[in-house]
Amino acid sequence: MPSELIQSSSDPLYKQVMDDIIRDIDSGFYGAEERIPSEEDLRDIYKVSRVTVRRSLAELVKRGYLVKQQGKGTFVQKKSSGEVVFRDVDCIDSFTSTCDGNGCRPGAIPICCEFVDIPDEAVDFFGDGSGGTALRIARVRTADGTPIMFEDNLFQAERYAFLAELDLRDVSIFDAIKQRIGLVPSKSLNGFDLNIDRADSDLASLLDVSKNEPLFYVHGRYVDQNGRPMFFGKQYMVGKRYSFRL
Structure with a gap:
């Protein structure tokens, strides 16, 4: 149930209200729909201004x-099982933080x-300084145990x-990079290429879907905050389990 806000907290009031409502949703105090x-x-409940409430909502x-x-x-x-909402295709956001923002594990x-x-x-x-070699990391990403995406x-x-x-099991590569060398993805050069593809036999097996299942296919070239090449990414997402909000 609603908690009392901490005026001396470093978190602004709107975020405290927001976090408290999230806790009440996750606990079932506020049910789906x-x-x-x-x-x-x-x-009245939180003793804050209308502006604070509206920003939280x-x-x-x-x-x-x-x-x-x-x-x-x-x-x-109301969420479908395994659904993840990717909120803004112009924002570089890790799958882990996207799940966290949508209440998924x-x-x-x-x-x-x-x-x-x-x-x-x-x-x-990658340019001439790459030596002609790259590190390929391919993983299936899951939300609450449900396969959502194959990233390559x-x-x-x-x-x-x-x-x-x-x-690399159950960890955020972005977080690992930031903690080790202080770099973060800044932007995708020339934006994202967003297309619709269909699952071949390998992708169908990895993502636990039928062959020819419709998939979102996103392709991008990502640089760090210093403008240097970071990674060349391809992601295949199960359309019925993943939503884009533009």
Whole structure:
């Protein structure tokens, strides 16, 4: 049930309200498709301004926890099993943080981690200083144990060679990179290529779907905050388990 806010906390009030509502949703205090208290009632419950309440609700709607119904109020969003909402295709966000933002438990099943020759399609991206080699990491990503995505990424070999020494099961590669060398993905050069593909036999087996199941296919070239090549990425996502909000 709603908790008292901590005025001295380093977290702003809107985030405290937001986090408290998330806890109440996760605990079942607010059930799926249930109407939550009105803005006026939330102001009284948390003793905050209307602006604070509206910012909290707007963020929860953006994250997929709540949905507004015109003239009726704000309701807890009903989620399909294994659904993950990718909120903004212009934002570099890890699968782990996307799951966290949608109340799902992220997971990763390593398929391969090996040094490979850079394919022709990625030579220009990595440039002459690559030595012609990249570190290929392929994993199946899961949400609450359900396969959601197959990611097949090529990392700049010399800078990210340490990833080959890590246990990549159920971990965020982005977090590992940030903790080890302080680099984060900044943007995708030339944006993302978003297409629809169908699962071949291998992808169908990895993602636990039928052959020819429709998949989202995203292809991008990602650089770090210093503008240097980070990874050349391909992701295949199960369409019925993954939603894009543009």
